[in-house]
Amino acid sequence: MNQAEFKILVVEDNELNRKVIVQKLKKNLYKIDEAENGLMALEKVKTWKPDLILLDVMMPEMDGFQVLEILRQTQSQVELPIILVTAMQDSEDIVKGFKLGANDYLPKNFNTEELLARVNTGLKIRSYHKLLQLRNNTIERELDIARLIQKKILPLSTPNLPGFTIGSLYLPMDKVGGDYYDYFEAEGYCDFFMADVSGHGVPGALIASILKMSMQYCHLSHQSISDILTNMDQAVSERGALGMFATAVILRLFPEVAKFTYSNAGHHPLLIHRRANDTFIELSTPGTPLGINFDFKKLAYLEVEFQLEIGDRIILFTDGIIEAVNAEEVDFETAIWKNFLKENKNAEIADLSEKLIQILKVFSNKETFEDDITWVVIDYAGN
Numbered sequence: 001m002n003q004a005e006f007k008i009l010v011v012e013d014n015e016l017n018r019k020v021i022v023q024k025l026k027k028n029l030y031k032i033d034e035a036e037n038g039l040m041a042l043e044k045v046k047t048w049k050p051d052l053i054l055l056d057v058m059m060p061e062m063d064g065f066q067v068l069e070i071l072r073q074t075q076s077q078v079e080l081p082i083i084l085v086t087a088m089q090d091s092e093d094i095v096k097g098f099k100l101g102a103n104d105y106l107p108k109n110f111n112t113e114e115l116l117a118r119v120n121t122g123l124k125i126r127s128y129h130k131l132l133q134l135r136n137n138t139i140e141r142e143l144d145i146a147r148l149i150q151k152k153i154l155p156l157s158t159p160n161l162p163g164f165t166i167g168s169l170y171l172p173m174d175k176v177g178g179d180y181y182d183y184f185e186a187e188g189y190c191d192f193f194m195a196d197v198s199g200h201g202v203p204g205a206l207i208a209s210i211l212k213m214s215m216q217y218c219h220l221s222h223q224s225i226s227d228i229l230t231n232m233d234q235a236v237s238e239r240g241a242l243g244m245f246a247t248a249v250i251l252r253l254f255p256e257v258a259k260f261t262y263s264n265a266g267h268h269p270l271l272i273h274r275r276a277n278d279t280f281i282e283l284s285t286p287g288t289p290l291g292i293n294f295d296f297k298k299l300a301y302l303e304v305e306f307q308l309e310i311g312d313r314i315i316l317f318t319d320g321i322i323e324a325v326n327a328e329e330v331d332f333e334t335a336i337w338k339n340f341l342k343e344n345k346n347a348e349i350a351d352l353s354e355k356l357i358q359i360l361k362v363f364s365n366k367e368t369f370e371d372d373i374t375w376v377v378i379d380y381a382g383n
Contacts (some may be wrong), residue, residue, distance in 0.1 A: 009050035010034050011041040011067070012085065017108070021054060021085075025119070038062030042070060043049050046110040050080070052122050054106070057086040057097070065100055072101035078129035081122035085110075146205035153212040155183050161189050161255040163383040167349030169356065171373040179318045179374040180208040180246075184219050188254060191215075191225065192376055195248040195290070196267065196318040207244055210235050211290075217294055225250045226301040227264045229290065232267065233301075233369050236291035245291035249284075249316060258308040258380060263301045265290050268322070272306070275345045281372040297363040313345070314378040320371030321356070324364050332363055349377045 008030050012018035015036070022032050033048050035041040037059055044050070053071075057064035064084055071080065076200040078231055084097045084105040094105055103125065104118050116249040158166040168181060183190060195211055197204045215233045219285060228250060247267040253260040266289035270280040285302040308314075322333035340359055344352050353375075361367060 004031070005377070007031040007033065007048065008119065009041065009044055009048065009053045011036075011038070011053060011055040011059075011064070013037055014056075017056075021115070024115055028116060030119075038064070038067040041067055045071060045080075048323040051126055052119060053080065053082045053086055054119070055082055055102075057084055057088060057093070065096065068097065068100045068102060070344060076289045077101055077103050078125055081126055083118055083122055114296075142202050146202045150180075150205045150208055153208055154181070159183050161184050161253070163258070163381055164253075164352045165349060165379040165381065166256055166376070167353060168376045169353040169374060171357065173320070173369050173372050177370040179320070181210055181316070181374060181376055182212065182215060184215060186222070188256070190255070191219070191250060192252050192316060192378070193248065193250045193254065194267070194316040194318065194374070194376060195246045196374075198244055198289075198374075203240075203244055207236060207240050207246055207291075211246065211248075212237050224303060225252050225261060225304040229263055229265050229287070229301040233288075233290045233292075240291055245289040247289045251314070251316070253378070256383070258383070259305060260308070260314075261280060261303050261305050263287065263303045265294075265301060268317065268319060271315040271317070273315065273341050273345065274309065275311045275313055276309065278342055278345065280341075308380045310380060310382040312380045313341075314380070315341075315375060316377075317375040318372060320369060320373045321360070321375060323371065324360050324369065326363050327365060332360065335363070349379060352377065 008025055010021050010025070010032060012021065013036055018034055018036070022034060025032050033044055033050065035044050038372055041053070043056070055064045055067060068082055068084070071082065082101070084102045085108060086105060087108040091146040097105055103122050106115065106118055112269065126381060135373040154170065158168065170179065170181065172179070177302055179195070180195045180197065183192055193215060195208070197207045210231055214232045217226065218231055223231070229248065232248065236244065248265040249262065251260045251262040251270060262283055262285070264285045265287040269284035272281040272283060273383065274281060283304070283306060286302055287301050322331060322337055324332040326335065340356070344355055347355065357373070360369065
C-alpha cells in the first residue's frame with residue numbers, strides 16, 4: 001500500500017496533540033490536513049475529501065460523536081473510515097462511538113506503532129471498497145453491453161401473416177434476461193422460436209447470440225425444425241460457457257393451410273387454447289435441452305404436425321409465468337393459469353399481455369418478478 005496516495009484528516013482541538021499526530025503521520029508519507037474543531041472538520045470533508053479521519057471525541061461546541069453522527073448520514077464505514085481518538089476509558093463511551101459508526105478507537109496515550117497499525121487497517125478497508133466499486137462498475141458496463149446485444153437480437157417487428165394475429169411480451173427480471181424468442185419468415189412458412197437460457201447476464205446474452213446466429217445459418221440452408229434444434233444443440237455445446245444450456249421449442253407455421261409442425265428441446269409444451277369450446281391442448285415432443293443433448297449423444301429431435309381450427313390461440317411461453325408463486329407457495333400454473341386464459345379468451349393480444357403482468361403482480365404480491373416473463377401468442381381467425 002502506497003501511503004503517499006492517501007489523505008488523512010486529523011481533528012483535534014488541542015494544538016500540541018494535533019501536531020504530534022500530524023508529525024508521526026507525515027514521517028510515513030501520508031498527505032495530512034488538520035481541523036481544530038468539529039465544524040471545520042465537516043467543511044474539510046466536503047472540500048478536501050479525506051480517505052480517513054482521526055477524530056478527537058472531547059471538543060467544544062461540537063464533539064466527536066456529533067461529527068461522527070453527521071458524517072455517517074452520507075458516508076459509510078467503508079467509504080470513509082473514522083478512528084476516534086479519546087482519553088475516555090469508559091466502555092459505554094467506546095460502545096457509543098461504535099454504534100454511531102466509528103471504525104476503531106485510539107486511546108490518547110497511544111504509541112506510534114499502534115497509531116500506524118490502526119490507520120493502515122482503516123485505509124485497507126477503504127482500498128478494498130474502492131476496488132470493489134471499480135469491479136462493480138465494470139460489471140455494470142458489461143451488463144449494459146449485454147443488454148444492448150440482447151436488445152439487438154430480439155425481433156424488431158412481428159410477422160404479418162394472413163388470417164393470423166401475433167403478439168409478444170418480454171419482461172426481463174434483470175438488466176439482461178435469460179429468455180430469447182425470434183421469428184423467421186420464409187416462402188410458404190414462418191418459424192417461431194423460444195428459448196430459456198440457464199442463467200442471466202453476460203453468459204445468458206452469449207447463449208442467446210449463439211442461438212440467433214445458429215437460427216440464421218439454418219434458415220439460409222432451409223433446414224427442418226428438428227435439424228435446426230440439432231445444430232443449435234451442437235453450437236451451444238461447443239461455443240457456450242461450461243455448464244450452460246437452454247430449453248427451447250420451435251414451431252413452423254404454414255399459414256395457407258393453417259398447419260404447423262413443432263419440436264421441443266426440454267421446454268414447456270406449446271399450449272393451444274381451443275377457444276371455440278374453451279379447452280386446452282398441450283403439445284410437446286421428447287427432447288433434451290440444447291447444449292446437453294449433443295454432449296451425451298441423445299436421440300434426434302422429433303417433429304410432429306398439428307392442424308389448427310378457427311379461433312385457436314397458440315401460446316409459447318417460458319417458466320417465469322407459470323412458476324411464479326403466491327404467499328402460500330402455490331404456483332401460478334396450479335392456481336389460475338388456464339382460468340386466466342379462459343376469462344380473457346376474447347382479449348386482444350396486447351391487452352392480454354398487460355392483464356398477464358397485472359395479475360402476476362397481484363398473485364405474487366410483488367412489483368418485480370423473480371424470473372423473466374416471456375410469451376408469444378398467435379391467434380388464428382381463418383383465411
